[in-house]
Structures are given as structure tokens and as C-alpha cells.
Amino acid sequence: MPELPEVETVRRGLSPALEGRTILRIVARRADLRAPFPENFESRMRNRRVEALHRRGKYLLADLDDAMTLIVHLGMSGRMMAFEDASRAPPPGPHDHVDIATEAGGLVRFRDPRRFGLMTLAPTDSLGEHPFFVGMGPEPLSNAFDGPALAALLKGRKTPLKAALLDQGVVAGLGNIYVSEALFRARLSPRRLASSVGGRRADALADAIRQVLAEAIEAGGSTLRDHAKTDGSLGYFQHRFAVYDREGRPCPECDCANGVTRIVQAGRSTFFCARKQR
DNA sequence: CACGAACCCTGGCTGC
DNA sequence: TGCAGCCAGGGTTCGT
Numbered sequence: 023m024p025e026l027p028e029v030e031t032v033r034r035g036l037s038p039a040l041e042g043r044t045i046l047r048i049v050a051r052r053a054d055l056r057a058p059f060p061e062n063f064e065s066r067m068r069n070r071r072v073e074a075l076h077r078r079g080k081y082l083l084a085d086l087d088d089a090m091t092l093i094v095h096l097g098m099s100g101r102m103m104a105f106e107d108a109s110r111a112p113p114p115g116p117h118d119h120v121d122i123a124t125e126a127g128g129l130v131r132f133r134d135p136r137r138f139g140l141m142t143l144a145p146t147d148s149l150g151e152h153p154f155f156v157g158m159g160p161e162p163l164s165n166a167f168d169g170p171a172l173a174a175l176l177k178g179r180k181t182p183l184k185a186a187l188l189d190q191g192v193v194a195g196l197g198n199i200y201v202s203e204a205l206f207r208a209r210l211s212p213r214r215l216a217s218s219v220g221g222r223r224a225d226a227l228a229d230a231i232r233q234v235l236a237e238a239i240e241a242g243g244s245t246l247r248d249h250a251k252t253d254g255s256l257g258y259f260q261h262r263f264a265v266y267d268r269e270g271r272p273c274p275e276c277d278c279a280n281g282v283t284r285i286v287q288a289g290r291s292t293f294f295c296a297r298k299q300r
Numbered sequence: 301c302a303c304g305a306a307c308c309c310t311g312g313c314t315g316c
Numbered sequence: 317t318g319c320a321g322c323c324a325g326g327g328t329t330c331g332t
Contacts, residue, residue: 025325056308056327080326098326099310117310136309138326181303190327197325246325247312266325288304291323306330314322 024096026195027238035252039104040072043124060143079194091146097138104252105129169225184212204230211299265293
């Protein structure tokens with residue numbers, strides 16, 4: 023569920039709860055999620071101070087004061103909750119897998135019903151060589167990302183544009199929602215061959231990606247099922263979807279009879295306007 | 301190599 | 317009402 027805007031929303035929400043705080047205790051209520059938790063997870067986290075919270079693509083990164091970084095991925099259904107007063111947090115439910123208590127008296131809770139999420143530790147200074155991040159594409163909101171950069175990444179790709187944009191090696195952080203929304207804004211068909219996007223089309227697509235992500239972050243992300251901000255309030259970008267999950271509804275920009283079309287690509291739904299997007 | 305399908309897992313919704 | 321089937325924001329692995 024969480025794509026870049028949702029993960030960034032979580033990062034910002036966790037910042038006051040974790041940055042500069044010392045971890046008093048961490049409780050992992052099972053041995054693994056998608057991957058096993060680190061060996062001796064609880065003892066290795068005890069008394070560590072969180073120096074900074076970062077995000078890379080859909081990964082959340084907490085730099086610790088022992089030169090290690092806690093890497094978190096929310097998978098499809100992962101969610102973080104922050105309680106200022108740990109004693110006022112509700113008792114953990116069946117899918118509340120990890121609790122992090124800080125010296126400041128707060129509690130951060132990781133809930134993930136589907137357990138596609140992940141928590142692990144890796145040395146901070148070599149994160150770039152970590153398998154998760156080797157070959158990961160540019161951050162779409164960084165200065166390194168623009169039309170020419172995107173065109174270079176799409177060059178030679180014989181796959182549909184939709185599939186290429188879902189590939190984290192092309193652009194970091196895009197997922198099923200924002201790919202559909204960005205393609206709509208750029209008026210490009212999800213079925214178009216990825217390698218056919220260069221020049222002005224690549225400029226338009228890079229702009230659309232940056233725009234839609236920035237607007238979604240501003241809105242606190244999209245709440246479909248699980249995503250919520252760390253204080254429990256909801257993101258509201260779902261109200262601004264032009265095409266995602268709007269099959270058959272009118273295209274917001276043209277009056278074609280078909281409305282929004284849903285197709286399946288690589289096993290996942292794509293939504294677009296067949297008239298506007300070419 | 302590069303693609304798509306299958307799989308990991310639970311919950312919520314639809315339709316019978 | 318109950319239940320089978322399908323679908324879901326992600327990523328990895330396997331087969332073609």
C-alpha cells in the first residue's frame with residue numbers, strides 16, 4: 023500500500039517521536055515478517071540513539087548511534103503508529119508485531135496484517151551497497167531526476183511503460199497508484215513501449231511524477247485501507263485520484279463515453295483514459 | 301537476459 | 317447468514 027508519499031508521510035510523523043531519542047526497549051512479537059528480524063534484535067536496539075530518519079524509495083531508514091541503520095519496509099499493509107505516552111497506548115493487537123519504547127516515554131508501534139513488511143539492520147556507511155539499494159533508481163523528488171535522466175533509464179526497455187515505472191530500478195518509490203496517476207497527467211498510455219519515451223514526452227512524464235508525488239505528500243498520502251498517519255489521522259490524496267480505482271467513471275479531462283479504462287498489466291490493475299493517453 | 305506468472309499473507313468485499 | 321472467490325498500495329523467485 024505505501025508508496026513514496028505514504029512512506030514519506032510516515033517518516034515525517036515519526037520524526038518527533040524518534041529523532042534524537044534513545045530507545046529504551048524494543049519488543050518483537052514474532053521471529054520474522056517477510057524476512058527474519060536480525061539476530062538479537064531486541065538487545066542490539068536497546069539504548070541506541072536514533073540520529074536521523076531518512077527515506078530511500080519506499081524504505082524508511084533510522085540511523086543509529088552505533089554506525090548501524092534500522093531498515094524498515096511497510097510492504098502492502100504495514101503501518102506505524104506513534105503514541106506520545108506509552109502508558110496510554112492500547113494493548114497490542116494480533117498484527118502489532120513490533121513496539122519501540124523511547125526514553126522520552128513514547129511508543130512507536132509497527133502493525134502489518136499481511137506481513138509483507140520488513141525490519142533489518144545494516145551498517146550505515148555501506149547502505150549503498152546493500153542489496154535493497156544497489157541498482158535502485160533515482161529519487162524522483164531529487165535534483166538528479168528530470169526528463170533526460172528518465173529518458174536514459176527507459177532507453178532500450180522493451181516493456182510497457184507502466185511496468186518500467188513500477189520497476190524500482192528505474193525510479194525509486196513509485197507504485198501502482200502513482201504510476202497510473204502520473205501517466206494520466208503526462209497523457210501517456212501505460213501500454214506504450216517504455217523505450218519510446220524520450221525528449222518532450224520524458225520531460226512531461228518526469229514533471230508529472232514529481233508533481234503528483236509532491237501533491238500526495240502534501241495531502242498526507244492516500245488512505246485506501248491501512249495507511250494512516252502516525253497519529254492515526256488519514257491521508258486524503260485518494261479524493262484527488264483522476265483515474266486510480268475509478269473504472270468506468272468519467273475522465274476528469276475529457277467527455278469520452280468510455281470513461282476510465284481498467285486493464286491488467288503484469289498481474290496488476292492499471293487505470294487510464296484511452297482517449298487522452300497515447 | 302527479460303519478461304510475466306506464481307507466490308508470500310490476511311482481511312474485506314461481492315455475489316451466489 | 318455463510319461462504320467461496322476475488323482483490324488489494326510490494327517484492328522475490330521461478331519458469332519460459
